[in-house]
Amino acid sequence: MASLRAQLLRRKPVTAMAEETGAGGGAGELRRTIGLFQLSMIGIGGVIGTGIFFVLSKAVPTAGPAVVWSFVIAGVVAGLTAVCYAELASAVPVSGSSYSYAYATLGELAAMVVAACLLLEYGVSTAAVAVGWSQYLNQLLENVFGVRIPEVLSAAPDAGGWLNLPAVVLVGLCALLLIRGTSESAKVNAAMVVTKLLVLAMFVVIGVRGWNSDNLANFAPHGIGGVYGAAGVIFFTFVGLDAVSTAGEEVKNPRRTMPLAIMIALGTVTVMYVATALVAVAAQPADKFKEQEAGLAAILQDVVGASWPGTVLAAGAIISIFSVTLVVLYGQTRILFAMSRDGLVPSVFRKVNPRTITPVRNTVIVAVAVAVLAGLIPIDLLSEMTSIGTLVAFIVVSIGVIVLRRTAPDLPRGFKVPGYPVTPVLSVIGCVIIITNLEMITIVAFLMWTAVVLIWYLAWGRRHSELGKSEGLRAHTEGPS
C-alpha cells in the first residue's frame, strides 16, 4: 500500500486521460477549430445570466450605490483567475474541468479540494439561479395573467414560505432534458448570448430614463468593507468564465486567442454589469433593493409606469436563466461522472443508461439534491456559497500555476500567464480579500463542507481510487520477480 503522502500527491497521467476520452466514437484527434469570436462567445455565454438578474437585491444593501465598484473588483479578480486557469488547462492537453486539471498537475488531494469547491459552485449555483427564475416567473405570471403563485409555494421556509415550487419544477425539467440527452452547440450559445445581451441592453436603455442623481448622493454608505463584501456576493455572477479555459484544447493559436477571448468576454460582461448596476442604483434608492423580487423587471416598471417593460424583461430572464440552469446542472453531473470514473465517488455516478446514452442515475441524484437546496434555502445564502466555492477553487488553481512552474518547468504549456509571478499572486490575494469579506456563516459552512468531502476522501475515495488500483497493480507485477 502506498504511503498516505504518496496517495495524496499521486497525479493522474495525461496519457490515461487521453485514453479515457478517446475511446469509442473515434474523433480522438485534436482539431483546433475554435476562433477568437467563438471563444469569446463561449465566455460571455458562460457568464451572463448566472446572477445579474437577482444579485442586486443582496449586493446593494451591502455596498450602496458603490456596488458598481464591487462589480469592477469582482471582474478584475475573475479575469486574473481565468488567466491562471488557462495556463493550468493548457498544461494538460486533454479537455476536462478544473477538477481533472488539478488531478493531472497537483495530485489527488488538490483534486479533491477542487472537486469539493466545484460541487458547491455548480450544485449551489444551480439552486440559486433556479430560485431567481421563480421570481421572474412570478413577475411574468402577475403581469400577463394577474395571478401569482402563492407565497407558501414560491419561497423558501426562511423567506416566509414552505417550498419554492417553481424552482423545484425548473430543476426537474432541466433534469428531464439532460436525461433525454441534450447538447449546446456554438449556434445555440450564440442565440442565448444575443438574448441575454438584448435583455440587459433593454434594461439599461429604458432604465436610464429614471436616472436620479439624488439616489447616488450617499455613494458608499458602508465604506470599502461594504464594497468588498458585495464583491463576494457578486463574484458568482462571473462564474462560468472558466468555460473559456476548458475549451483550450480546441482553440486555434491559444497563446494569442486565449487571453484575448478572456479579456473580450470579461470586458463585455463587466461593462454590461456595471451599466446595469449603475442604472439600477440611479433609478431607485438603495434601501428599496432589499428583498426586492425580480428586481430588474420591477425597476423598469417603476421607471416607465407601465408593466410591459417588466413583462418583456421577465420573459427574457426566464429564457436566459432556464438555459443557465440547464448548463450548470449538466456541468455538475459530468464532474461527478469524471470523479466516478476515477473511483473517487461511488460507481453509481458513472452508470450510463444503454437507451439514452446519458448518466441517468447520476442526473437524478444531482437533480434531487439541487431541488432540495433550491426549494428550501433562501437565495442570499446560496449566492455567497457559490462565490466561496469558486474563489477557493481558483486559489488552488492559481497556487497550482506557481507550484507547477517550480516542479515542472519544462512541461509544455500551450499558454503561459502573462506577468508571472505577479498575476497568480495577485489572483490569490484578490480571492483571499473577497473571501475574508464574506459573511462568517458562509465561511464556516464552506469549511464544514470541505471537511466532509476530505473525510469522505480519506475514508473511502483514496482506497477506491482507480489510479491507486492501477499503481498497486503495477507495483505488484513489477515487484519481486
Place this chain on the structure above:
Amino acid sequence: MTVLLGLPRGERATAALGLAALLARSSRTDLVVCAVAPAPWPPGLAKIDAEYQEYLNQVTQEALDSAKLAVPEDVAASFVAVRARSTPHGLLEVAEKHSASLLVLGSSSTGGIGRVSLGSVADHVLHSAPIPVAMAPRGYRYRAGSTVRRVTAAYGATHGGAGFAAAAAAFAGQLGATLRLASFAVRSGPVITAGVGLRAEEGVLSEWSQHIEQVQRDTLARLAELPSDISPAPPALESTIGYGRDWHESVEDVGWTDGDVLVVGSSSVGPLARVFLGSRASKIVRNSPVPVVVLPRNDELPTT
C-alpha cells in the same frame, strides 16, 4: 418455409421481387407471388360493376405476368391472385394457406429512393400475425444468383434483447448467413459553456461502449451455446457498434456490403399499442441502406 411476396404495383415491384427471390434462394425454399385485388362489394351484387371487376382482374393478371418474367429462373415460384376486402387480409390468408414463414412487401412510396419505409400494409400485418416482414429500399437492385451473406441485427441491449437476438440468430441460420449484432449510438455534442471541457460526452460514450460491448459479448456467447439441431446456426457470429452525430451517420458507420440484410425487432409494447416499431427501430429502418426484415416480438419464430 415459404417466402410470400405481396406484389406491389408499378415500379416498386422490381425491388420487392428481387428481395423475395434473394430470400427464397438463400433459404433454399419456394416463392409465392401474390397479387391482391379488392373483393367485389356489395357481395352478390357484383354485376353492377362487372366492367370494373373485369378491369381489376386484368390489371392483377398483367402484374402477375410481368412478375413471372422478372422472377429469376433458379427460384421455384408460384403465382396467386386473390380477392380480399383488404390487402393485409388477402396476404394473411394466402400466407396461412401456403404456411409462409416470411412476407416480403414493397417499401411504401412515401419513402425516398434508396430508403426503406413501412407502409400501412406492413403495419397491419405486423399487428395481426407473428410473421417476419421484409422490405427492400426503393429502387434496390440485386445481382443475379446472389444470396444473403450477413444478417445484421439492430441490437438495443435493453429488455427483451436476448429473445430478439435468438430470433435473429435463427433467422440468419435459415438463410445460411453470418449474424452480426449491431448497436447504434447517436453522439450528442457537449454543453460548451458548462466549463467541463468539450470532450465531456466522450467519456459518457466510452462508458456506454464498454457496457454495450460486454452485453454483446455475453449475448454472442449465449447464442454460440444454443443447440443447432433444431434450427441451423449461423456460420459465424460477430458484433459491432455504429457511432454518428445522427442516425444516418450512425447506421452508415457499421459498414454495409452486398448481401447484407438488417433485422429489427418489432416494438415490445403491449398488444393494444398502435406503434409496432420503437422510436429507435423506426429511425434505424428509415436510414437503412439495405433490405430490412422486421421480426415480430414473439420470441419463437415459426419454423417449418
